[in-house]
Amino acid sequence: MSDYIQTIRSKVGHLPIILNAVAGAVVKNQQILLQERTDTKNWSLPGGYMEYGETFLETLQRELIEDSGLQVEPLAMLKTFDQGFTTYPNGDQAQVISRLYLVKPVGGHLITSPTDETLSLKYFDFSALPPLLNQQNQEMITCVAKYLKIS
Numbered sequence: 001m002s003d004y005i006q007t008i009r010s011k012v013g014h015l016p017i018i019l020n021a022v023a024g025a026v027v028k029n030q031q032i033l034l035q036e037r038t039d040t041k042n043w044s045l046p047g048g049y050m051e052y053g054e055t056f057l058e059t060l061q062r063e064l065i066e067d068s069g070l071q072v073e074p075l076a077m078l079k080t081f082d083q084g085f086t087t088y089p090n091g092d093q094a095q096v097i098s099r100l101y102l103v104k105p106v107g108g109h110l111i112t113s114p115t116d117e118t119l120s121l122k123y124f125d126f127s128a129l130p131p132l133l134n135q136q137n138q139e140m141i142t143c144v145a146k147y148l149k150i151s
Helices: 003-012 056-068 135-148
Strands: 017-028 031-037 047-049 070-087 093-108 118-125
Touching: 003 017, 017 056, 017 070, 017 135, 031 056, 047 056, 056 070, 056 093, 056 118, 070 135, 093 135
Parallel strands: 017 093
Antiparallel strands: 017 031, 017 047, 031 118, 070 093
């Protein structure tokens, strides 16, 4: 969590807030890369919250390196999702507005040991997904499958 979000949380506690985020879809051999999260112990697309003053593309590049270890190049902005409601284990509530990008790796390498945000990374078949963070992640993955015409 950025200092900006921590500052907001120090003022509003667990009350619902609106946050902007990005997610990057990395697809290889018709499988999608997912991140096992340290906070909720379930899975999501790599990505995260914008820091104050960042653009969506700057956030995308920063978050993909932090969450996956990959430097990426956006191939397409697929959709903006604005109905992502999440309650985190600590009680924080947020409506997350996420911009989804299809990306390709251009550098770096997948993280192989746990970090502050990532327990593990794994590619999954679109039809055999693990437990996801929220409905918004499911909708984003479905969007990627439709865009790439993967059934």
